[in-house]
Amino acid sequence: MHSKVKMLPVIMLNDVSRSYGVKESKVEALKNVNLEVFSGEFLALCGPSGSGKSTLLNILAGIDKPNSGTVILFRKLLNQLQEKELAAIRSHYLGFIFQSFNLIPVLNAFDNVYYPLILNGHISKSEAKERAAHYLSSVGLADMGYRKPGQLSGGQQQRVAIARALAHKPQLIVADEPTGNLDQVTGESIIELLVDINRRNGTTLVISTHSLQLKARAQRVVEICDGEMTYDSAQ
Numbered sequence: 001m002h003s004k005v006k007m008l009p010v011i012m013l014n015d016v017s018r019s020y021g022v023k024e025s026k027v028e029a030l031k032n033v034n035l036e037v038f039s040g041e042f043l044a045l046c047g048p049s050g051s052g053k054s055t056l057l058n059i060l061a062g063i064d065k066p067n068s069g070t071v072i073l074f075r076k077l078l079n080q081l082q083e084k085e086l087a088a089i090r091s092h093y094l095g096f097i098f099q100s101f102n103l104i105p106v107l108n109a110f111d112n113v114y115y116p117l118i119l120n121g122h123i124s125k126s127e128a129k130e131r132a133a134h135y136l137s138s139v140g141l142a143d144m145g146y147r148k149p150g151q152l153s154g155g156q157q158q159r160v161a162i163a164r165a166l167a168h169k170p171q172l173i174v175a176d177e178p179t180g181n182l183d184q185v186t187g188e189s190i191i192e193l194l195v196d197i198n199r200r201n202g203t204t205l206v207i208s209t210h211s212l213q214l215k216a217r218a219q220r221v222v223e224i225c226d227g228e229m230t231y232d233s234a235q
C-alpha cells in the first residue's frame with residue numbers, strides 16, 4: 001500500500017439505516033452505519049449470516065437505497081440519483097462479483113466478458129474482443145473461452161465473473177462472499193487472484209466473507225453484527 005493513495009475516500013456512508021418489512025415483521029438490516037473506504041484499500045467485511053453484509057454492499061454499490069443516511073460513491077451523492085444515473089456510475093467505476101457468479105448460461109465464457117463491454121457502449125467491438133481475451137487470460141482461462149458456464153467448475157465460473165468485472169477496468173471491486181460457493185483450495189486461488197489485483201492495479205476491494213483466509217489477507221477488517229458495525233481494524 002502506498003500511503004499517498006489513501007487520502008481519498010471512494011465510499012462514504014453516513015448514518016445509513018435500512019429495514020425490510022413493517023410492524024412485527026420489520027427487520028432492521030442496517031442500523032446507523034458509518035464507513036469510509038479509501039482508494040486502494042482491501043477491506044474484508046465479516047459477520048455471521050444475516051448480519052447485514054449483502055445489504056451493506058448493495059447500498060454502497062448503489063444497487064439498493066437506504067431508508068435514511070447518505071451514500072457517497074466517487075464523490076457523487078447517490079441518494080437523489082435516478083436508476084439511469086446510478087447504472088452509469090456503476091458501469092463506470094464499479095465491478096460487482098456475486099457469490100453465485102451470475103454468469104449468463106447460454107453465453108460462453110468469452111461472451112460473458114465480451115457482451116457487457118459492448119453493452120456499456122464506450123468501447124469498440126475490436127477493443128472489447130481484445131479486452132475479453134486479455135482478462136480471461138489474466139484469470140488463467142485463456143483456453144476456456146468457448147466453454148459455457150455449465151461446462152466450467154465453480155472456481156472457473158468465478159474466475160470468469162472476475163474477468164468480467166476487471167474488463168471494465170473498475171476503480172472499485174465489490175464482492176459478496178466470492179468464495180462462499182467454492183471449496184477451500186479453489187477459494188484460496190480466488191483470494192490470491194483478488195490480492196494480486198489489489199496489489200498490482202491499486203483497485204479498491206470491498207469483500208464480504210466468512211473465509212478466515214480472506215480475512216487474514218485483507219488489509220482492513222470490518223465486522224458487522226445484527227446490522228451494527230462492531231469492529232473496524234482501521235479505528
Ligand code: ADP
Pocket residue numbers: 020021027028029047048049050051052053054055056
Ligand atoms: P448477510 O448478507 O450478512 O447474510 P443480509 O444483508 O442478506 O445479511 O440480511 C440482513 C437481514 O435482512 C437478515 O435478517 C435478512 O433476513 C434480512 N433481509 C435481507 N434481504 C431481505 C429482503 N429482501 N426482505 C426481507 N428481509 C431481508
Ligand code: MG
Pocket residue numbers: 053054055176
Ligand atoms: Mg449475504
